[in-house]
Amino acid sequence: MAILYNCRHSTNQYRITKFDSDMNPQGSYLLTLEECECPAGVRPTCRHRQMLPKFIAREHVGDEWFFDFDRGGWVQCEAHWAEPKTYETMDEFVASLPEDIQMIVMDSTDKVVDVHNAIAEVMGEPELRLEPPSPSHIKRRF
Secondary structure, three states: OOOEEEEEEEOOEEEEEEEOOOOOEEEEEEEOOOOEOOHHHHOOOOHHHHHHHHHHHOOOOOOOEEEEOOOOEEEEOOOOOOOOOOOOOHHHHHHHOOOOOOOOOOOOOOHHHHHHHHHHHHHOOOOOOOOOOOHHHOOOOO
């Protein structure tokens, strides 16, 4: 069996633990997307910082799923298979999002402005306000 890793949330950081083929823990490191306390943490990246976005994207932080770094695959280490989350309505889905996640409907006419302003709001930056171009700014080709 391959070497597997799992991920847990620990206060404002994450903890990735390495397991051998008998599922004995071999090492565990606290990390963020930018820093890791592992010996390779001083390098621009390490395998833990490469794995963390995968755990977050797959929503496998704090559950029974393990990542096989060498193979690039996922392993579920319980007898039953996880039931996929399903939502009856969009409102039900939106209500399930964590408080710090903001959903933006991408069918709006000013998608770029909406995304920019959502990020600006979180970062405390000024919002972008675009005025329609004046006729003098429109170049005509003859």
